[in-house]
């Protein structure tokens with residue numbers, strides 16, 4: 001790659017420089033490509049169709065490839081079964097340390113999904129998961145729900161993801177996976193909040209309901225939309 005072909009403009013918030021060139025340190029974040037979200041109890045329409053696109057990205061020169069996964073106990077607070085409530089109804093839930101019940105959040109009652117150490121929680125067959133550098137689990141506590149790969153829904157506790165990205169001096173995060181209108185959307189919004197230049201690959205994301213609305217929402221928050229082909233062209237030139 002020549003000096004005039006800087007793949008992506010430098011980020012404002014991470015002005016690390018080397019040899020006079022603005023740093024570009026990209027991380028790929030593969031969100032929740034698990035059996036239950038592809039073909040199981042909470043299958044996202046069309047999810048299998050993005051596996052090949054995600055695989056096509058894995059050999060690019062990422063600083064790190066982080067995979068996230070829902071990894072729930074079988075009595076997780078997001079499960080309708082846990083509350084004896086109808087699927088897709090809503091229940092207000094509180095962080096377990098919020099003893100005064102000051103910050104309730106309306107939680108969708110999902111089917112039981114991605115129970116830790118079950119087939120439903122495994123990465124989907126066909127995905128080159130051996131190429132992942134790190135796996136970040138979320139929703140591991142029975143009373144805590146996390147959509148974002150950065151933190152729980154109340155913003156009280158982070159996962160290890162912020163530290164991983166910070167220690168590797170990542171400047172740009174590229175998001176793929178499931179579901180575009182839940183975990184990808186919330187991860188994208190938090191990535192912007194944490195100061196990362198944030199890209200969402202529209203042809204490597206699928207949503208449960210209205211993807212167009214989700215993409216509009218993240219765009220308004222400063223997330224940049226791109227495609228696998230564009231990313232391969234930009235990063236692949238340097239391989």
Ligand SMILES: [Zn+2]
Nearest residue numbers: 070078114139
């Ligand atoms: Zn979940």
